[in-house]
Amino acid sequence: MIKLQKEAGALPMYAQIADAMERDMISGRIKIGALLPSELSLSKDLEVSRATVTKAYQLLESRKLVSKFQGSGTRVLQPPMERSIIEFTGFSQHVRQLGRKPESKLLDIREGIGGGDSDVEKAYKKGVPLLVIERMRLVDHQPQGMQIVAIPKSVTEHAGINKKSMSAKNVSLYELLTKSGVVLQNAEETLIATNATAKECNAMNLAKHTPMFEVFRKSFDQSGQMIEAVKARYLGSAYIYKVRLGTR
Numbered sequence: 655m656i657k658l659q660k661e662a663g664a665l666p667m668y669a670q671i672a673d674a675m676e677r678d679m680i681s682g683r684i685k686i687g688a689l690l691p692s693e694l695s696l697s698k699d700l701e702v703s704r705a706t707v708t709k710a711y712q713l714l715e716s717r718k719l720v721s722k723f724q725g726s727g728t729r730v731l732q733p734p735m736e737r738s739i740i741e742f743t744g745f746s747q748h749v750r751q752l753g754r755k756p757e758s759k760l761l762d763i764r765e766g767i768g769g770g771d772s773d774v775e776k777a778y779k780k781g782v783p784l785l786v787i788e789r790m791r792l793v794d795h796q797p798q799g800m801q802i803v804a805i806p807k808s809v810t811e812h813a814g815i816n817k818k819s820m821s822a823k824n825v826s827l828y829e830l831l832t833k834s835g836v837v838l839q840n841a842e843e844t845l846i847a848t849n850a851t852a853k854e855c856n857a858m859n860l861a862k863h864t865p866m867f868e869v870f871r872k873s874f875d876q877s878g879q880m881i882e883a884v885k886a887r888y889l890g891s892a893y894i895y896k897v898r899l900g901t902r
Contacts, residue, residue, distance in 0.1 A: 656700060667702050671710035672717075679719055679730055686796070690720065690728045718891070731891060732796060745801075745886075746826035749793055757792040757823045761857075763816075766804055774804035777872055777883035783807040787820055787827075790857060791886070797858040799866070799888035803827065809836060809881060827882075836881060841873040847890070854887065865890030 656674045658667055665673070678684040690696075693711065697704040711728055714720045722728045749756035766786035768778030775784060784804045791799045805815065813834035819825060831838070850864040869886045 658700060658702070667706045668709035668713060671696075671700065671702075671707065672713040675710070675714060676717065676719060684730055686730055686732045686794070688730045689726070690730065692727060732793070745791055746824070747828060754793050755795070756826075757795065758820075758825055759790040759792065759823070760787070760817070760821050761790060761800075762786075762788040763820060765807070772802065772804070773870065773885050774802055774883040778804065778806075778880065785810040785815065787815075789820070791888070793892075798892045799886055800854055800857065801884060801886040803882055803884040805882050806880075809834075812836075831881065837876055838873045838881060839876045841871050843869060843871045845869055848887070850887075858889075860889075 656671060658670050659665070660667075664670070675684065675690070679686075684690075690711070691699070693704050693707040697707045700707070711720065711722070715722065715728075719731060720728050721731050746756040746758075764786050766772070766775045766784035767780075768775060768782030768784060769780030770776065770784075772786065774786065778784060783806065785807050786802065786804045788800070788802045790797055791801055809831070810816065813830050813836065815827070815830055819830065820827075828838070846868040848866050848868050850858070850860050850862075850866050854860060854866070855862060855864065866887050867890055869884075869888070871882070871884045871886075872880055873882045873884075875881050
């Protein structure tokens with residue numbers, strides 16, 4: 655139950671309501687996807703005006719914590735994950751740093767070749783033997799995106815990257831590479847705004863034309879060898895990409 659402070663100097667009622675509900679969302683007391691009480695119902699429970707509750711919900715919406723859906727009310731969204739452009743971490747490591755639970759679902763694993771049909775194969779020189787891995791990425795058991803990555807077979811064989819190792823839910827590709835002695839030194843990354851494909855809508859249970867963003871990354875080791883080419887497509891609401899700018 656939300657307890658409101660009414661003494662002088664307290665935060666405005668709408669801000670107290672929004673802050674209290676945000677704390678409950680973070681703690682898990684209010685679940686992702688939960689339907690919030692109607693504005694009228696909550697205003698009666700808290701003995702405040704409906705306009706106060708409306709303003710509280712608008713504040714939560716501005717924080718990207720809830721969304722108002724026509725005909726079904728206001729529902730809790732999954733909080734977006736902030737990621738700095740200068741960070742060089744894998745998906746699993748980044749998600750764990752945020753206190754969330756990363757998972758992977760292996761969709762396909764096959765041999766590929768540099769210069770082949772897919773974008774990740776085309777990133778390599780012609781003829782380079784590759785292992786191509788396609789996965790669904792999840793956070794707190796919820797699908798967040800699809801990923802396809804190509805890695806030289808010389809690297810995957812040394813690192814023990816195969817169908818068995820990649821089938822584990824909590825597997826981290828970067829951790830397997832690191833344990834085998836591969837050090838990723840730098841990367842090139844491109845972001846593109848897009849919409850979900852029919853395949854992604856079906857696999858992730860998304861509405862048609864759901865906003866997505868596409869990440870294409872090429873990562874290199876200390877010698878300059880390309881270790882991975884990855885194309886990942888994530889929910890548009892899943893991330894906030896943060897860029898630090900400065901003057902020379």
